[in-house]
Amino acid sequence: MKYQTYPPHKDLSAMVQCYWTLEVEASESQEKQHIVPDGCMEMAFxxxxxxxxxxxxxxxxxxxxxxxxxxxxxxxxxxxLGYVNTFAVRFYPYGFSMIHTVSMLELSDRETDLSILFGEEKVTHLLIDLKNAKSTKDKIKIVEAFLFSVLNQKSNLERVVKKVMESLTANHGSTSILSLLEHDQAKVRDLERKFLKHVGVSPKTLGKVIRLQTALQLMLEKDAKSLTQIAYDSNYYDQSHFIKDFRSLTGLSPKQFSDDNRFQLSSLFYQKK
Incomplete structure (x- = not known):
């Protein structure tokens, strides 16, 4: 199993977290894999x-x-179904809304054919170019040319969404939205509507996912700490809060997750680089 990440062009770094490739031989890819939420959206080929x-x-x-x-x-x-050879773009939570005006909520918990969003002719040419590319470096150049061609010159990303996103990221998902919006319930409801449009989930759900990712990264370290310490370092109230959120997003307890080979790919994706 070969997984590699690559940085984006500096002019795309506000919306693209990275590019990644995954190659798995058919003999290694016989088992189902469970991918856990990470708060990001992917464009995959x-x-x-x-x-x-x-x-x-x-x-x-x-x-x-x-x-x-x-x-x-x-x-x-x-x-x-056999051999895996994937090239993908990982967007920040709000990143895809910078290249398409569809409500991100409509794309949640599913895959959508790229041709539905950008047109069959444009996507067919993109696929042909990517298939003919001789290296990952060439694939990145091709997909970046595509991203620049569809990038909204005036981003439709709301300023308040960006502000809350930055706060959630900086605080590992533990930002108090009420405090940030001065306990104004009307502003909170408006923010939730804007988040569903630009991000695809509510601020609360995204905060839970970001906090889970912090915990997962700590769990995957070579010298992993106790679950109690991981819960504390990830800004959970206590260990029971950590386990409850973990189960709600992965379907398993932290211990079960660590021992389950079906999460091998998720572990590979979300470990600290």
């Missing part, structure tokens, strides 16, 4: 044998070759 995404225990959909994966609020179960 599948050049391997295809990937199933399960909608329940037995039913699944085949993911499009070029797609956007919206905000996810529960484990995302996938199963490769």
């Amino acid at each position: 599948l050049f391997g044998d295809g990937i199933k995404r399960y909608v329940n225990e037995t039913e699944f959909v085949l993911q499009p070759q070029a797609m956007v994966i919206g905000q996810i609020t529960k484990p995302f179960t996938i199963e490769p």
Whole structure:
């Protein structure tokens, strides 16, 4: 399993967190994987044998070759059909709203074919160029040219959304929205509407996801601390609060997560770089 990340062009760094590649041989990709929420959206291109995404225990959909994966609020179960060769763009939580005006809420907890959002002709040409690219460096140049071509010259990202996003990120998801908006309930309701449009989830849900990611990164360190210390360092009230939030977003307890091979890919994605 080969996973690698790459930094974006400086002029795209406000919306793109990184580019990443994943290559898994068919002999290694026989088991289902559970992807946990990370607060980000992905634009992914599948050049391997295809990937199933399960909608329940037995039913699944085949993911499009070029797609956007919206905000996810529960484990995302996938199963490769063989060889995996993926190139993807990881956006910051508000990043995709800088290149498309669709409500991000409409994209949540699902994959959407890129051609639906940007047109079949444009996406077909993009896929052909990416398939013909000789290196990851060339793929990045191609996808960045695409991003620049669809980037809104005047971003539709609301200033208050950006302010709250910055605060949530800086405080590992523990920002008090009420305090930030001076306990004005009308402002809070307005912020929630804007978050659903530009981010795809509420500020509270995004805060929970960001805090979970902080805890996951600490759990994946070589010299991981106790769960009590991890809960404290991740700004949870106590260990029971940590375990409750962890279960709600992954479906498992922290101990079960660490021992479950189905979260191997998530562990690879979300460990500290």
